[in-house]
Every structure is written in C-alpha cells, then in structure tokens.
Amino acid sequence: MYHRACELSPGDATSLSDYGRFLASQTPLIEQATQALNAALEADPNCETALYHLGALQLNKLDDASSAELLVRRLLHTSPSHMAGCQLLARLLVIPCKLTKASKDGLPDEALELYERVLSGLKEKEFGGSSPQPGHSFSKNLSLKETLLEYLGIVTSKGSNHQLLRVVTFLSSAQIDISAVDLEADRLLQGMKSTVLGKRN
Numbered sequence: 719m720y721h722r723a724c725e726l727s728p729g730d731a732t733s734l735s736d737y738g739r740f741l742a743s744q745t746p747l748i749e750q751a752t753q754a755l756n757a758a759l760e761a762d763p764n765c766e767t768a769l770y771h772l773g774a775l776q777l778n779k780l781d782d783a784s785s786a787e788l789l790v791r792r793l794l795h796t797s798p799s800h801m802a803g804c805q806l807l808a809r810l811l812v813i814p815c816k817l818t819k820a821s822k823d824g825l826p827d828e829a830l831e832l833y834e835r836v837l838s839g840l841k842e843k844e845f846g847g848s849s850p851q852p853g854h855s856f857s858k859n860l861s862l863k864e865t866l867l868e869y870l871g872i873v874t875s876k877g878s879n880h881q882l883l884r885v886v887t888f889l890s891s892a893q894i895d896i897s898a899v900d901l902e903a904d905r906l907l908q909g910m911k912s913t914v915l916g917k918r919n
C-alpha cells in the first residue's frame with residue numbers, strides 16, 4: 719500500500735515518510751527505510767514524520783546517537799510540542815549518563831525538562847478530561863505509565879540529590895496521582911521522598 723502510494727506520488731513527503739516508517743519496523747529493510755525517509759526530507763526538510771522516524775532509526779537500529787540527536791533537534795526546532803520527539807531527545811541526552819557511574823552533577827537538566835513536558839502533556843491527555851493543548855503531537859505508543867517509569871527510573875539511578883527533590887516537587891505541582899497510574903512508579907517515588915527527607919535531616 720505504502721509503496722503504491724509512493725509510485726503514484728513520487729515526490730510526496732507524506733507518502734515517502736509513511737513508507738519509510740513502515741520499512742523501519744521491518745528489521746531487514748533498514749537501508750530501504752533510510753532511503754525513503756531521506757527522500758521525504760528532500761521533498762520537505764521539515765517533515766515531522768521523517769525527522770522523528772529517521773532519528774529513532776539512527777538510534778535504535780544503527781546505534782548512531784549523534785545523528786539521531788541532530789535529527790530530533792531539527793524536529794523540535796520547528797515542532798517544539800512534538801511529544802514523542804521530546805521523549806526521544808531526553809533518552810538521547812541520558813545515554814552518556816547510563817554508561818558511567820552516577821556523579822554529583824546528575825543528569826542533564828534539559829533531559830528532565832523534556833520528560834516533564836511529556837508527562838504534563840500525557841497527564842492532560844489521559845486524565846485531564848480535555849483535549850491536549852494546541853500543537854501537541856502525540857504518538858500512539860506514548861503512555862503516561864511507561865514515560866513515568868522511565869523518568870523515575872533514570873532519576874533514581876543517576877540523578878543528583880537536587881534532582882530527586884526536583885522530581886518530587888514537579889510531580890506534586892503537576893498533580894499526577896502516581897498510585898493511580900502504577901504501583902511500581904509509586905514505590906520509586908516514595909523511595910525518592912525518603913531519600914530527600916533523609917538528606918534534609
């Protein structure tokens with residue numbers, strides 16, 4: 719279907735990016751996926767679907783974090799509320815931290831800001847009872863539970879003491895009912911609170 723659409727509209731960025739996204743999900747077809755996504759960007763340098771999926775492909779299939787970061791930053795430059803892009807960039811930013819021992823500096827603040835932007839958007843989408851803010855672009859694969867576990871997990875293992883306090887404060891101000899989302903997330907949060915209180919005493 720996607721291939722046929724590309725044949726009918728050979729220079730259409732949407733058709734090419736959709737085809738590339740499909741091919742990227744098929745492990746043996748990474749080269750063809752890269753070609754299709756690059757062709758979409760030649761047709762439209764700001765094509766959100768192509769920028770995001772080529773960035774994800776570079777990271778997850780080709781292990782090229784540097785190229786992935788450049789693509790995702792291009793995406794967020796033109797579409798700062800692309801939630802899947804925000805989460806992908808956050809993951810990219812914490813990769814060096816995962817490969818080293820925890821330091822007193824903790825995680826890049828930009829990564830935490832991106833996770834918090836996504837969590838606020840997902841909370842609004844899943845529990846807010848209203849439509850997401852204009853301009854917010856969500857992937858069907860994004861969920862509040864999984865993003866919350868990812869955020870709490872990385873801060874628990876690599877965050878500084880100041881960042882632990884930041885997380886506790888953010889989740890309280892964002893009014894995200896952690897226990898209603900996931901029990902494991904609630905356990906991680908309670909551990910953070912104990913650590914923060916212990917440092918204060």
